[in-house]
Amino acid sequence: MLSYPKVQNKPRVLQSLTGLRVSEFEQLWVSFERAWQDYLEHHHIQIPRARRYGGGRKAQLQDSRDKLLFILVYFRLYPTQEVQGFLFGIGQPQAHDWVHKLTPILNQALGYEQQLPERSPWRLERVLQECVGLELIIDGTERRIPRPKDKDERKQHYSGKKKTFTVKNLLISQRQGKVLYLSDTYEGKKHDKAICDEEDYRFPEGTQLWKDTGFQGYEPEGVKTHQPKKKPRNGELSEADKERNQEISRERVQIEHHIGGIKRYNIVVHPLRTRTVTLPIL
The missing domain is CATH 1.10.3210 (Hypothetical protein af1432)
Known part of the structure; x- marks a missing residue:
């Protein structure tokens, strides 16, 4: 035992x-x-x-x-x-x-222990103002769910990226630190930028935000954003653009480590069997 x-x-x-x-x-x-x-x-x-x-x-x-x-x-x-x-x-x-x-x-x-991320979008700005430095990274993550029985629900939860049925959350973390914010849970089909627009995040003036191309067009007021440049159709990126994309990727990879640290716990990786359990962020 x-x-x-x-x-x-x-x-x-x-x-x-x-x-x-x-x-x-x-x-x-x-x-x-x-x-x-x-x-x-x-x-x-x-x-x-x-x-x-x-x-x-x-x-x-x-x-x-x-x-x-x-x-x-x-x-x-x-x-x-x-x-x-x-x-x-x-x-x-x-x-x-x-x-x-x-x-x-x-x-x-x-x-x-003050290890839980903020869950309310309207309190996010106040939480961020208490942070040392305003260099943040935003990204989304998906988790598998059992195949919904309802046809319309299956369409909403089917993720083309994961090729399975998922739910999605957005995370905002410090560039050198921990996860500060975890969004509500949405169906896997919902776009990352659509979640940002719906939750209407407010950032303190002077914030720097690293993001990927899934947030194309998301430019919060008073925030300097860093996003990789997409390759133009029928064209190629310049060497300067490629170097800049690599610099941004080196910064953004930190949030992937944060997500990976959370997903050490298999309950947030495997399809959830215990529907009424509220999962902590560890």
Whole structure:
């Protein structure tokens, strides 16, 4: 049965299971423990009970480090709940309950750690003003979903780029830093620029924004944008244009690393089976 004491002294195993080093796990656990105690206070201790909290049969996941390990393993490996329960010595119904119980607690802990990106477009400008430097990168990413049964829904979610059914999000990250903003989730067919126009992002004056050709024509007010130049029809790019495109690509690749870091967690790569789970950004 998996437990934190068994992997605490095996850093490579812990990182393979959770995506975190031991020091990162311990740092996150402090906030997770705080979020867990808040959950207990509001959902168990303060409500009228026939017996005090803690009575009765003991849960299998007693230690909060084991609880954190449980939910991180679920997001990292994304096994079926039957397998997840087997790994931790519980049944599938208990695994189901723990997944839905611990996911919002992990979200809250990541909020305490200030690791969650902003989700509201109208608050984006205020968040960016608090950043050191205003050099940002914007890009989109797609995730597969099960094939919709409805014909019209299939048309909306079919991505010509991925040749499958997807949903799409936009991300805005610092040039040298973390993801600052995650858009709402849209059908895979929706164009990147159309999402920008719909969410109407506002940037502080003097912002520099790196983008790819999927944002052709997107020029926010007061922002200096950097975008690769497309090859003209029946023509060729000049050597200067090719060099400039390479410079922009070297800057933009940083957001690809950020997206790749998030997608270490298979739950944001594989088609989502648990529809009611709100995924944290790790």
